[in-house]
Amino acid sequence: MVNQLFRREAIEARRDRLTGTVVAATPPRAGIYTILIVGICAAMLLIVTLGQFASRARVTGVVAYDRGIARIYPPAMAEIRAIHVQEGDMVQAGTPLLTIALSQGRNADGDGVASQLAQISRQDDELARQQQLGTMLGASETQGLAQQRDSLRAAIASLKRQAVIAAEQVRIAESQGARAGRLARASAGSVRQAEEAKGIILTRRADREAIEERIITQQEALRSTEAQITQRDMGTSQTLSQIAGRRAELAAQRALVLRLDRLVLTAPIAGRVGDLIGQVGSRARPEISLVTVIPNDSRLEAWLYTPTRAAGFVHLGQEVRLQFDAFPFQKYGAGRGVVTEISRVPTDANAIDPGLKIDQPVFxxxxxxxxxxxxxxxxxxxxxxxxxxxxxxxLERRSLWEVLLDPLLRALRG
Structure with a gap:
């Protein structure tokens, strides 16, 4: 049996031991946390104190010239006959720009100008006929009244002669009556003869009064006839004057039609020719401008349309950030501008470019x-x-502390 130098447990423990030096883990000191918390609080206090909150409004608008532009429109459907300028040309007021024809047609059926001229000629002929008839009718009526006037004058003259004769008869009758009265008083004549003489005197006087009355009646008729003659002359003159005025209007209309057949459009102001639409032979419509003229020394500016709720916060000299739709600000950046004018009255939405989709009054x-x-x-x-x-x-800039404390401030004010 082989004796092992180390125990198996010691060998396994050495095999599983981690590489490196063992260091005891101790927590950081409390001062570090204190400094960090104080720094964060100071930064937040600085932000709340110096930071600002801005309320903004996004509005739309267009680019326009500060002095406007002059657009030249045809008065009606027309054909461009000649173009006298090119884009970019400098022109003076009154310079010919285009020559157009508002009407065409020269055929026998009377199309275009020929038809209008034929209609004007027919109207003028009818007025000439009415003028001639009016002259003849007035002359005829005046002649009849003049004959009646002459007859009355002759009758009055005859009555005046009769009045002279009647006056002489009255004088003779009075003389005879006086003689008969003297004879009767001298018993040389009868009373009956004297009475008959008085009756004759009265009869002669009545005849003379009747003649005087007829003279007065005829004179009244004469004055009435003369007044009728004057009124008839005035009526005839007025009718003929009205017809002459209508014929003059037709003559002016004929001249206008002839001018419209070749109408020259001129520059209303001095400036530079802008957009020139169309070419020789093309048709032009009255709702589309043919050419624009930009006034001299004009500069481009932005026209912004702001609703009424934001107009009161805008002031002159205020800086504005502009984002042009033709040049996306994500790629080209945004432009800067300064407010130079604020309209005093709102602008009707119908007078603004429909492409802006504004449906309420704006400034x-x-x-x-x-x-x-x-x-x-x-x-x-x-x-x-x-x-x-x-x-x-x-629209408005406020400090962050005002925004944060706004509910409390409102409560204190309440």
Whole structure:
């Protein structure tokens, strides 16, 4: 039997022993925990004291020129006959831009301008016929009244002569009556003869009064006839004047139609030619602008539309963060701007670009775009009017301690 030098238990214990030096584990000192807790509390206190909380509102808008742009529209469906400018040209007010034709057609059936001119000619011929008939009718009625006036004048003259004769007859009758009265008083004549002489005097006087009455009646008729002649002349003149005015309107309409056949659109303001739509021979619609003119010294800016609940917190000079839809801010970064103007009255949603999907009254905020404040690709990218964008407006900044203690402060105020 072989004697073992070490016991089996000792050999197994040595085989399973861990490699390294055994060190006794002692917990860290309490001071370290104290310093750590104090540091965390100090950091939290610093954050609560100096930190701020900002309430924001996200609004939408478009890029536009600060001085606006002039859009030139055709007044109706038209055909472009000539283009006198190119995009980028500088023009003065009144410079010809396009020549268009609003109407076409020269066939025998009267299409286009020919049809309008034929209709105007028919209307003018009818008015000319009415004018001629009015002149003839007025002259005929005036002539009839003039003849009636002449007859009345002749009758009045005759009655006046009769009045002279009647007056002479009255004088003779009165003379005879006076002689008969003297004879009767001298017993040289009878009383009956004197009475008969008085009756003759009365009869002659009645005849003279009747003639005077007829003269007055005829004079009234003469004045009425002369008034009718004057009224008829005025009525005829008024009718002919109205017809002449309508013919003048037709003449102006004819001249307008002839001008519309070749209408030259000019620049309303001085500036640079922007978008030029269409080409020679293409059709133009009245709801689509053919060319735009950008005023000189115009700059691009952002027009933001904010709801009424946020408009009261916006102020001039406020910085705004702009995110252009054409240049995603995740890739190109965001632009910066400064509020330069806030509208005093709300803008109707119907007057805003439908693409912004605004369905309530909003206030317009004009923002000056700061170039060079963002990395290349955002505001430094070539912007164009009409581009849509979004912006973050800071409505209110409050300290964190005010936010945290707000319920308590409200309770104390209550």
């Amino acid at each position: 317009r905020i004009r923002v000056r775009i700061d170039r060079g404040t963002s990395k290349p690709g955002a505001a430094d990218r070539p912007l164009r009017p009409g581009m849509t964008l979004a912006a973050n407006l800071v």
